[in-house]
Amino acid sequence: MEGLMRVRTNPIHLHCGRHHSPSLPAFPTLQLHKKILELWQDADAVCFDVDSTVCVDEGIDELAEFCGAGKAVAEWTARAMGGSVPFEEALAARLSLFKPSLSQVQDFLEKRPPRISPGIDVLVKKLKARNTNVYLISGGFRQMINPVASILEIPPENIFANQLLFGSSGEFLGFDANEPTSRSGGKATAVQQIRKVHGYKRLVMIGDGATDLEARKPGGADLFICYAGVQLREAVASKSDWLVFNFKDLINTLE
Numbered sequence: 001m002e003g004l005m006r007v008r009t010n011p012i013h014l015h016c017g018r019h020h021s022p023s024l025p026a027f028p029t030l031q032l033h034k035k036i037l038e039l040w041q042d043a044d045a046v047c048f049d050v051d052s053t054v055c056v057d058e059g060i061d062e063l064a065e066f067c068g069a070g071k072a073v074a075e076w077t078a079r080a081m082g083g084s085v086p087f088e089e090a091l092a093a094r095l096s097l098f099k100p101s102l103s104q105v106q107d108f109l110e111k112r113p114p115r116i117s118p119g120i121d122v123l124v125k126k127l128k129a130r131n132t133n134v135y136l137i138s139g140g141f142r143q144m145i146n147p148v149a150s151i152l153e154i155p156p157e158n159i160f161a162n163q164l165l166f167g168s169s170g171e172f173l174g175f176d177a178n179e180p181t182s183r184s185g186g187k188a189t190a191v192q193q194i195r196k197v198h199g200y201k202r203l204v205m206i207g208d209g210a211t212d213l214e215a216r217k218p219g220g221a222d223l224f225i226c227y228a229g230v231q232l233r234e235a236v237a238s239k240s241d242w243l244v245f246n247f248k249d250l251i252n253t254l255e
Contacts, residue, residue, distance in 0.1 A: 040204060049137060055116055060095075080211075212236070
C-alpha cells in the first residue's frame with residue numbers, strides 16, 4: 001500500500017510508512033517534513049518503549065501465558081495500550097490474574113530469552129555513534145527488561161520501569177507503586193525527569209501505545225514516533241508525529 005503522511009501545524013503531525021488498516025487513509029509517500037527530520041536527527045536523547053517496540057511481544061502477556069493465564073491478561077493489555085482504562089488499574093488487574101512468584105519469573109527468563117525487534121540493535125548503535133543518549137521507558141518490569149538492556153548495551157541507570165515485589169519465600173507481593181511508570185501519565189513524568197536532570201534540548205519518544213504518546217508534552221518529548229511494526233494502534237498512530245513500521249526507516253535517516 002502507499003505510504004501514509006499527514007502534515008498540520010502546531011503541532012506538526014506526519015505519518016510515513018506502510019499500513020494495513022482501511023480506517024487510516026493512504027497518501028502518496030512524500031518527503032519527511034523538514035522540522036520533524038531535524039528534531040529526530042539532532043536529538044540529544046531518544047526514549048524507547050520496550051514491549052511491542054524494542055521487543056516483538058508484550059512481556060507481561062508472555063509471562064502470564066507462561067504461568068497459564070495468557071488470554072485473560074492479553075485482553076487487559078489491549079485495553080491498557082489503547083488508553084481505554086487507566087494504566088495502573090490494568091496493571092494491578094493483570095497481575096492479580098496470575099500472581100507470578102520469583103521462581104516463575106526466573107524460570108521464564110531462563111526459558112524465554114528476549115526477542116528484540118528487527119533493526120533495533122542497529123538503530124541503537126547508530127544513535128550512540130551520534131552521541132545520542134538512549135533510554136528504555138516501560139510499563140513492564142525491570143526484572144524482564146534488564147536482559148534487553150544488556151543486549152543493547154544500555155546502562156541500568158537509563159532504565160525506567162516497574163518493579164515486581166516478592167516476599168522472603170519468593171511469593172508475589174505486588175509491584176512498587178512509587179515507580180512513575182506504574183500509573184497513567186508515568187512515562188511522561190519519567191521523560192520530564194530525564195529532560196530536567198540532563199538538560200536535553202531535543203528529546204524523542206518512540207513507542208506503540210497511549211502511554212508513550214502521553215510523553216509528548218511541554219517539558220517532555222518534542223517528538224513522538226509511533227512504531228507499528230508489531231501492533232498498529234490506530235488511536236495512537238493518528239496522533240503521532242511520525243508513523244513507521246520498520247526501524248530501517250529511522251536508520252536510513254541517520255546515514
